[in-house]
Amino acid sequence: MTDPGRLVLAATPIGDVEDAPPRLARLLAAADVVAAEDTRRLRRLCSALGVEPAGRVVSYHEHNEASRSAGLVEEVRAGxxxxxxxDAGMPSVSDPGYRLVxxxxDAGLPVTAVPGPSAVLTALAVSGLATDRFCFEGFLPRRPGERRRALAALADEPRTMVLFExxxxxxxxxxxxxxxxxxxxPAAxxxxxTKTYEEVRRGPVAELAAWAEQSPVRGEVTVVVAGADPAPARPQDLLPEVLALLADGVRLKDAVTAVADRHGLPKRVLYDAALAARPQEPPPGGQPPGDH
Structure with missing residues (x-):
């Protein structure tokens, strides 16, 4: 039985050809089949890298990926x-490739990748916005109504958002x-x-919109938008934490201080709410306050 081959997803430069990973050149020269989004761009890339594909070169783009995937699976199955x-960056990330992967x-065959340039990660890194948590949203819908609905769904997203446009x-x-x-x-x-005329503009999104309206923008664009600030905590949402501390024997003042400091809420506001919500203890003698 023939050992299965493998599908290799290879990142290509997003601008400067010197960013191409060394493994890319070796695989271009050795692969049995090279599936390229644009075969003309592939030839230019190979020329810049000084390699000549030894295998068969086929086109694989958004208009033929559904029909071409089955044949490429059989190539992998055949070893x-x-x-x-x-054209640029990692296949399947806002580019053809997902269907083939x-x-x-699904055929139980190997898939691997040659990591390399990524417009998503590069833009995120240079944006000056938070990088600890982010999401990639690709291209927003073109129609204004659909775009508004998509943005409304993202309005409270706390993670930094990366988009193409x-x-x-x-x-x-x-x-x-x-x-x-x-x-x-905030946005960028x-x-x-990574190209000769690289430009990164940062600022409030309205200012960036005015700049884009007044200045013709050319080239590949990636937009990074800060996530939404977390909604301020409400006293009633924090009462269970305070009451749990009270049940453990913590004094009301100390419980309020601990919870208010943790969530950035004024202590007086939380204290008043906790005082109202705290179970009332009967006075000595067992009578509730006001009963005589």
Missing amino acids: RTVLLVT RAVV APHRLAAMLAAVAEAFGPQR VCREL
């Missing part, structure tokens, strides 16, 4: 190495973000990353 490259995985739609997209998230939401527009 061949299939290398998938897109899913088909190969076409340069001619950037001003309208940023204006829609300002309307949905508020004009002061990253253009032509």
Whole structure:
């Protein structure tokens, strides 16, 4: 029985060709099949890297990925190495590739990757916004109504958001973000990353929308938007924590201080709420207050 081959997803440069990982050149020269989003761009990349594909080169793009995936799965099943490259960055991330990966995985065959340049991670890193938690939203819908609904669903997203946008739609997209998230939401527009005319503009999203409206924007664009600030804690939401401490024998004042400091809430506000919610203890003699 023939040992199965493998599907290799290979990241390609998003700008500077020198960012290409060394393994990319070796695989381009050795793979049995190279599936490329644009075969003309592939030839230019190979020329820049000084390699010549030894295997068969086929096109694999959004218009033929459904029909071409089955044949590529059979290539892997037959023991061949299939290398998938897109125009820039990692295949399957807002690029063709997901259907092929899913088909190969469903067939129980190996899938691996050559990591490398990524517009998503590069923009996030240089944006100056929080990087500890983020989400990638790809392209927003083009139609204004659908875009508004998509942004409304993201308005309370606490993670930093990374989005792609076409340069001619950037001003309208940023204006829609300002309307949905508020004009002061911090953001960064990253253009032509790693290329000669790389530009990163940072500021409130409304200011970036005005800049994009007044200045023609060209090239590849990635937008990074700060997540929403967490909603301020309400006293009633914190009462269970206070009451749990009281049940453990902690004094009311100390319990309120601990919980208020943890959540950034004024102590007096929480103290008054806790005082009202605390179970009333009967006075000595067993009579509740006011009963004589």
